[in-house]
Amino acid sequence: MLFHSQIFILGFLPLCLIGFFLAGRLAGRTMALCWLIAASLFFYGWWNPPFTLLLIGSIAGNYGLACLIRRLARASCFIPVDRSIDSSNDGSPNDGRSAATALISCAGTVFGPAAPNPAKPVRRGPHRPHLARICLGGAIAANLGLLAWFKYADFLLAIVAPDNATLSIFLPLAISFFTFQQIIYLTDCLRHPEQNPGFVPYAAFVAFFPHLIAGPLVAPRDIMPQFQAAGLATPDAGNLQAGMTLFLLGLGKKLVLADMFGAFADTGFNAAARGETLTFVEAWFATLAYALQIYFDFSGYSDMAIGLARMLNIRFPLNFDSPYQARDIADFWRRWHITLGLFLRDYVYIPLGGSRHGPTRHLGALAGTMLLGGLWHGAAWQFVLWGGLHGLFLAVHAAYAGPPLPRRLSHGLTLLAVILAWVPFRAADLPTTWSMARGLLGLNGVTLPQMIVAAVPSLGAIADPVPVLLFLGDARTLSFPEVSVCLLLGWIVVLTLPHIHLWHARTRTMGLTAGFALTMQALFFAPHVSPFLYFQF
Amino acid sequence: MHRIVIACLASILLYATLFGLLLDRPLTLGLPRALLDSTIARGSAIEGPKLVILAGSNGPYSHRCQTIEPILELPCVNGGVAVGIGLDYLFARWQPLLRPGDVVYLPLEQAQYIRSRAATVVGPDAAIMARHDRATLANLPPERWLGALFAFDLRALVMSMIELALTAARFRDPRAEVTGSVNAWGDHVGHTPTLGSANAMILATARPEHLTAHAIEAGDGTRMVRAFLIWANANGVRVIGGLSTGFSDTPLPDATLTAIRTLYEGADTMFMRLPNNSRYPRSAFFDTPDHLHEVAQIEHSTAVARALGALLARSTGTDLAFMAPGSAPPR
Numbered sequence: 103m104l105f106h107s108q109i110f111i112l113g114f115l116p117l118c119l120i121g122f123f124l125a126g127r128l129a130g131r132t133m134a135l136c137w138l139i140a141a142s143l144f145f146y147g148w149w150n151p152p153f154t155l156l157l158i159g160s161i162a163g164n165y166g167l168a169c170l171i172r173r174l175a176r177a178s179c180f181i182p183v184d185r186s187i188d189s190s191n192d193g194s195p196n197d198g199r200s201a202a203t204a205l206i207s208c209a210g211t212v213f214g215p216a217a218p219n220p221a222k223p224v225r226r227g228p229h230r231p232h233l234a235r236i237c238l239g240g241a242i243a244a245n246l247g248l249l250a251w252f253k254y255a256d257f258l259l260a261i262v263a264p265d266n267a268t269l270s271i272f273l274p275l276a277i278s279f280f281t282f283q284q285i286i287y288l289t290d291c292l293r294h295p296e297q298n299p300g301f302v303p304y305a306a307f308v309a310f311f312p313h314l315i316a317g318p319l320v321a322p323r324d325i326m327p328q329f330q331a332a333g334l335a336t337p338d339a340g341n342l343q344a345g346m347t348l349f350l351l352g353l354g355k356k357l358v359l360a361d362m363f364g365a366f367a368d369t370g371f372n373a374a375a376r377g378e379t380l381t382f383v384e385a386w387f388a389t390l391a392y393a394l395q396i397y398f399d400f401s402g403y404s405d406m407a408i409g410l411a412r413m414l415n416i417r418f419p420l421n422f423d424s425p426y427q428a429r430d431i432a433d434f435w436r437r438w439h440i441t442l443g444l445f446l447r448d449y450v451y452i453p454l455g456g457s458r459h460g461p462t463r464h465l466g467a468l469a470g471t472m473l474l475g476g477l478w479h480g481a482a483w484q485f486v487l488w489g490g491l492h493g494l495f496l497a498v499h500a501a502y503a504g505p506p507l508p509r510r511l512s513h514g515l516t517l518l519a520v521i522l523a524w525v526p527f528r529a530a531d532l533p534t535t536w537s538m539a540r541g542l543l544g545l546n547g548v549t550l551p552q553m554i555v556a557a558v559p560s561l562g563a564i565a566d567p568v569p570v571l572l573f574l575g576d577a578r579t580l581s582f583p584e585v586s587v588c589l590l591l592g593w594i595v596v597l598t599l600p601h602i603h604l605w606h607a608r609t610r611t612m613g614l615t616a617g618f619a620l621t622m623q624a625l626f627f628a629p630h631v632s633p634f635l636y637f638q639f
Numbered sequence: 640m641h642r643i644v645i646a647c648l649a650s651i652l653l654y655a656t657l658f659g660l661l662l663d664r665p666l667t668l669g670l671p672r673a674l675l676d677s678t679i680a681r682g683s684a685i686e687g688p689k690l691v692i693l694a695g696s697n698g699p700y701s702h703r704c705q706t707i708e709p710i711l712e713l714p715c716v717n718g719g720v721a722v723g724i725g726l727d728y729l730f731a732r733w734q735p736l737l738r739p740g741d742v743v744y745l746p747l748e749q750a751q752y753i754r755s756r757a758a759t760v761v762g763p764d765a766a767i768m769a770r771h772d773r774a775t776l777a778n779l780p781p782e783r784w785l786g787a788l789f790a791f792d793l794r795a796l797v798m799s800m801i802e803l804a805l806t807a808a809r810f811r812d813p814r815a816e817v818t819g820s821v822n823a824w825g826d827h828v829g830h831t832p833t834l835g836s837a838n839a840m841i842l843a844t845a846r847p848e849h850l851t852a853h854a855i856e857a858g859d860g861t862r863m864v865r866a867f868l869i870w871a872n873a874n875g876v877r878v879i880g881g882l883s884t885g886f887s888d889t890p891l892p893d894a895t896l897t898a899i900r901t902l903y904e905g906a907d908t909m910f911m912r913l914p915n916n917s918r919y920p921r922s923a924f925f926d927t928p929d930h931l932h933e934v935a936q937i938e939h940s941t942a943v944a945r946a947l948g949a950l951l952a953r954s955t956g957t958d959l960a961f962m963a964p965g966s967a968p969p970r
Contacts (some may be wrong), residue, residue: 583801
């Protein structure tokens with residue numbers, strides 16, 4: 103089910119909200135969370151019901167592993183006072199019984215946080231438990247193994263045995279996101295073993311439909327307490343209004359802006375994928391349109407997710423902070439898909455050595471992190487190329503030791519680098535990437551509509567006049583000015599305006615006034631609905 | 640929450656005011672509107688029986704009433720406009736002008752049979768009705784009213800401002816120079832093979848696909864044609880179904896042809912096809928498979944006129960002058 107579908111907006115969302123607050127009022131927070139889990143599973147199953155079992159299995163399995171890790175981590179740090187309860191447990195990390203009792207004890211925490219056992223006062227130890235680390239490693243490997251099977255098996259098979267038939271494995275929706283989300287949680291269990299929210303809050307946290315499909319990736323320590331808050335299932339007019347406004351503004355970003363720019367980008371990139379030759383203007387317009395499409399699409403989705411969560415009294419972190427206004431490439435990654443960036447920093451870049459082990463290791467960590475980040479987006483070489491380009495940009499930025507560049511120059515270079523890197527990201531394959539690159543470099547010639555050349559004759563010196571540009575917009579006489587003005591508007595918005603989370607309430611209301619009717623037009627009358635770009639990852 | 644509600648209502652009001660009263664697309668939609676209005680005016684001025692050709696742009700580009708009229712000795716109006724104009728709108732505009740004894744020829748493009756309802760309700764005619772033709776809109780179903788209100792997306796807003804600015808700046812529309820113009824009958828003229836040579840690459844790479852019989856049978860356009868045929872039969876208007884033009888290297892499948900033929904003959908109306916099923920070499924086309932260049936347009940129109948004449952003669956038992964010996968279909 104898509105956030106921007108009629109069935110979601112008119113059916114699922116109102117029912118979910120009503121059921122959640124009604125359950126909270128009649129039966130308490132835990133039942134409200136159970137309703138939320140059921141609604142989230144229904145939301146996920148709408149796409150492909152059998153894969154709901156995979157999600158349920160992943161949640162249950164990871165919760166069990168989390169309990170085990172937490173228990174092992176606690177056990178190694180604890181000195182039980184009442185040895186009569188568990189006389190054989192000496193706190194050793196190698197104590198096999200502690201693992202077994204950890205799993206069993208999980209059953210007691212299914213419907214809420216584990217109550218502290220007064221019979222077992224604990225003392226914090228100075229070191230992390232070795233066995234818990236091994237268990238965490240195994241749990242992460244199991245999660246990544248599952249992800250690798252679904253996402254990368256065919257890709258790897260094509261590399262090692264290109265002549266073999268593919269396995270044609272169907273990629274379950276959202277597996278990348280809910281896998282990473284749970285890896286974060288498992289790691290947190292080792293770091294904070296004393297915090298056990300219980301199964302229901304955990305399942306609600308992972309399956310929570312606003313972020314289940316495409317994030318944002320959230321830190322459990324930030325979100326889990328909100329699921330355990332007493333007032334969670336009580337309607338809050340302020341949150342409902344703020345959430346609905348964010349949702350509608352995000353919906354507008356997606357339906358009005360992203361889909362419009364997507365149509366322009368598709369014309370060019372699809373033509374290149376068919377083997378057509380794009381000239382300079384066609385290639386640049388398609389690329390500029392895609393840069394806007396992916397921004398409005400994903401930031402619109404994130405705004406909708408944040409808004410939906412807010413309606414349910416959950417606050418999500420910001421995921422986009424006007425990234426195209428970044429002053430350098432490192433700044434861009436602090437603003438683009440912020441939650442994934444933080445995940446990659448904490449769970450890939452720092453473990454790879456970060457910046458603390460000399461310049462060579464630092465550059466390697468940057469490149470490695472971005473290569474993995476690229477591969478995370480999809481099992482294809484063009485994603486590796488995209489990640490590699492960003493790794494290279496970051497490495498050059500980190501290695502640069504000259505005087506600071508003027509802000510505008512720095513901004514311009516960053517923007518150019520980011521836009522050019524979107525080409526492999528959007529292209530169907532590497533040959534399409536090269537084809538687009540040739541167009542962008544002008545190697546396929548420069549053409550302009552004869553109407554434009556007639557109006558500005560000096561352009562005839564650099565461009566050949568043609569009746570229409572075949573791969574621009576709808577390839578009509580006025581497509582060139584139409585796409586030009588749309589791109590201009592889009593770039594003015596992303597380069598000059600603050601993101602909507604910084605807007606005052608009055609500005610948001612004005613934004614809603616400007617965009618609501620166009621959003622409804624797209625929602626109910628657009629000929630087709632485009633899925634979110636990030637759903638494919 | 641009231642702030643959201645007020646903002647949403649204000650947005651709808653602003654939108655309706657902008658698109659219903661202020662903004663317009665004089666270049667993009669002005670041309671089809673002008674064509675429609677001029678052919679309607681010609682049709683209403685004709686006393687007595689007439690031939691009306693209704694289709695998409697295949698009508699004016701591939702058929703020439705100026706050629707057909709003297710052969711059939713029947714006043715002719717080329718009422719085709721563009722494939723995006725909804726058939727229900729086209730029929731609604733023409734029905735008040737059709738009288739018993741009139742002949743309507745429908746060489747519809749295949750896309751017109753299967754155009755979805757969703758696409759029809761927000762098509763270019765919805766924008767035309769919202770701004771300029773609310774009288775016709777009032778006679779269409781309520782879903783068309785809503786569609787007309789919400790027919791404008793952001794691109795329409797941008798295009799409106801561009802077109803209004805160009806018009807205010809006395810912009811000289813270059814389309815007449817590159818595609819030709821329209822004559823008094825509603826025929827597109829001046830789309831010569833020489834002008835068409837600029838589109839050689841488009842024509843060479845075009846890969847038209849035919850619809851399946853099932854798609855045609857189930858299409859929303861088919862439903863509208865069927866309703867029009869019932870109306871025509873009840874009002875003494877003779878309808879003749881036909882085929883749009885296309886490339887001879889992509890012949891029409893028998894099943895598709897049968898589906899189109901059955902639509903008309905199944906409703907007790909006539910169907911006419913030329914021996915070549917209106918298929919011509921790519922060199923006979925101007926810019927798309929629906930648009931012959933004017934040399935081929937005239938030849939095709941001559942063949943159509945003779946075939947229509949023969950069909951009408953058989954149906955009425957009249958010996959018509961145009962059935963001269965030695966008449967041959969176009970090459």
